[in-house]
Amino acid sequence: MAKDRVYIFDTTLRDGEQVPGCQLNTIEKIEIAKALEDLGVDVIEAGFPISSPGDFNSVVEISKAVTEPVICALTRAVKKDIEVAAESLKFAKRPRIHTGIGTSYYHIYHKLNSNPEEIIKRGAEAVAYAKSFVEDVEFYAEDAGRAENKYLAQVVEAMINAGATVINIPDTTGYTLPDEYGKKIKYLVDHVPNIDKAILSTHCHNDLGMATANTMSGVINGARQVEVTINGIGERAGNTSLEEIAMIMKSRKHLNLTSNINSKKIYKTSRLVSTLMRMPVQPNKAIVGRNAFAHSSGIHQDGVLKRRENYEIINPKSVGINESSILLTARSGRAALKHRLGNLGYTFSKAGLDSIYDEFLKLADSKKEIIDEDLKMLAGASARDIKRNLHLDQLQVVCGKGTVPVATVSLVWEGDCYTATSEGNGPVDAAINAVKSILKKKVRIEEFLIQAITRGSDDMGKVHMQLEHKSVVYYGFSASTDIITASVEAFIDAMSQIV
Ligand code: KIV
Ligand code: ZN
Numbered sequence: 001m002a003k004d005r006v007y008i009f010d011t012t013l014r015d016g017e018q019v020p021g022c023q024l025n026t027i028e029k030i031e032i033a034k035a036l037e038d039l040g041v042d043v044i045e046a047g048f049p050i051s052s053p054g055d056f057n058s059v060v061e062i063s064k065a066v067t068e069p070v071i072c073a074l075t076r077a078v079k080k081d082i083e084v085a086a087e088s089l090k091f092a093k094r095p096r097i098h099t100g101i102g103t104s105y106y107h108i109y110h111k112l113n114s115n116p117e118e119i120i121k122r123g124a125e126a127v128a129y130a131k132s133f134v135e136d137v138e139f140y141a142e143d144a145g146r147a148e149n150k151y152l153a154q155v156v157e158a159m160i161n162a163g164a165t166v167i168n169i170p171d172t173t174g175y176t177l178p179d180e181y182g183k184k185i186k187y188l189v190d191h192v193p194n195i196d197k198a199i200l201s202t203h204c205h206n207d208l209g210m211a212t213a214n215t216m217s218g219v220i221n222g223a224r225q226v227e228v229t230i231n232g233i234g235e236r237a238g239n240t241s242l243e244e245i246a247m248i249m250k251s252r253k254h255l256n257l258t259s260n261i262n263s264k265k266i267y268k269t270s271r272l273v274s275t276l277m278r279m280p281v282q283p284n285k286a287i288v289g290r291n292a293f294a295h296s297s298g299i300h301q302d303g304v305l306k307r308r309e310n311y312e313i314i315n316p317k318s319v320g321i322n323e324s325s326i327l328l329t330a331r332s333g334r335a336a337l338k339h340r341l342g343n344l345g346y347t348f349s350k351a352g353l354d355s356i357y358d359e360f361l362k363l364a365d366s367k368k369e370i371i372d373e374d375l376k377m378l379a380g381a382s383a384r385d386i387k388r389n390l391h392l393d394q395l396q397v398v399c400g401k402g403t404v405p406v407a408t409v410s411l412v413w414e415g416d417c418y419t420a421t422s423e424g425n426g427p428v429d430a431a432i433n434a435v436k437s438i439l440k441k442k443v444r445i446e447e448f449l450i451q452a453i454t455r456g457s458d459d460m461g462k463v464h465m466q467l468e469h470k471s472v473v474y475y476g477f478s479a480s481t482d483i484i485t486a487s488v489e490a491f492i493d494a495m496s497q498i499v
Pocket of ligand 2: 172
């Protein structure tokens with residue numbers, strides 16, 4: 001059976017941009033509009049042109065830059081708004097004017113100082129006026145979530161008669177429950193005689209955290225357009241997030257719904273919006289949050305490594321994320337450690353893994369998360385113990401204020417012991433000069449990083465070194481409470497791969 005197409009109306013650049021501190025300039029808006037086009041959205045709400053010259057200009061420029069999606073401009077049910085919106089859309093290949101008025105008791109009496117009949121008249125006049133400029137007119141019944149269904153049905157019928165092709169039923173205050181919102185849409189489908197002449201649209205806000213659930217309930221009950229934003233940004237607690245709706249429709253196949261979204265571009269678009277709007281995505285945000293595909297408990301990690309579907313309902317690749325991440329923490333098991341070491345190119349026998357796991361747990365107890373560099377350090381230490389042909393036997397340094405730093409180094413190299421003494425501009429430089437004088441290899445230090453593993457002056461220091469030799473880069477690691485020793489060992493670790 002053919003799937004039902006749901007149109008994706010993206011309002012990141014209008015409702016999303018209303019978020020304090022998230023304002024964008026025209027260039028940034030064009031970049032986002034192009035990304036939305038690439039993502040496959042059907043409609044881009046590009047702005048509210050009467051609100052400012054900047055918004056007007058953005059709608060003009062987006063209309064020029066984007067060809068595929070419908071470009072929509074928001075207005076109030078006010079003639080001047082509609083004229084300005086029409087003017088801003090003059091370059092749009094497929095223009096839409098989105099006009100509307102409040103329909104709840106609060107809006108009718110306490111915002112607009114009006115009455116229900118007057119609202120219908122003003123709304124219908126606005127729709128008809130918009131229709132004199134563009135064919136495609138959408139009407140929003142503001143605060144429809146709290147409007148009485150019987151009255152809402154009269155409003156919708158009148159707006160369709162006036163020429164509206166899409167009817168938006170906003171839950172402006174994010175008040176409804178999924179069941180209520182779904183019933184509202186169903187009521188309109190069942191009671192508006194001309195409903196087949198328009199598409200019903202959802203526009204849900206997230207004040208009670210139910211925007212996505214309400215939107216899906218609306219769609220299940222007959223809405224065929226959803227108004228959404230990337231990362232769920234928008235007024236107050238935000239709007240329904242595009243990525244959640246797109247992935248619900250893609251992963252819950254029995255709903256028999258489809259959209260034009262190329263889900264592989266979701267993550268990229270999310271990052272772009274977050275960066276340009278300087279609005280971080282919460283780590284546990286569904287689909288695009290940093291932790292959305294991260295597994296940290298040992299049981300989950302083991303399960304995911306056995307088969308991804310054990311703990312993942314979406315393949316991260318399908319939203320453009322390379323792979324799930326297995327976070328290594330003190331709660332991780334051997335399976336996760338082995339997997340990550342394997343990714344880094346290390347393999348260990350069972351006994352080897354047991355010993356590195358003990359070290360790993362000690363380190364994990366003192367750090368929130370073990371990163372690859374820590375693992376290389378742990379694996380490097382273990383590997384060195386097993387198979388190194390070169391190691392530091394003794395190190396003595398003389399340094400301090402008013403003295404020339406001098407180091408004496410003894411190395412064991414393929415079973416033989418070598419000793420040398422050198423000066424340097426500091427104790428590490430002196431010791432490295434001594435090692436170089438023994439090994440006689442021309443190398444250049446490309447990176448030399450000393451980090452405290454935890455805190456406190458008695459802590460381990462971790463040293464990471466990168467050497468370049470004949471255009472090849474070699475990595476060395478070590479850790480010790482003595483950072484001079486750790487630095488020399490990291491250097492020797494890298495050198496051991498060269499000699
Ligand atoms: O939330 C809302 O009601 C709106 C309308 C202007 C569509 O954003
Ligand atoms: Zn809104």
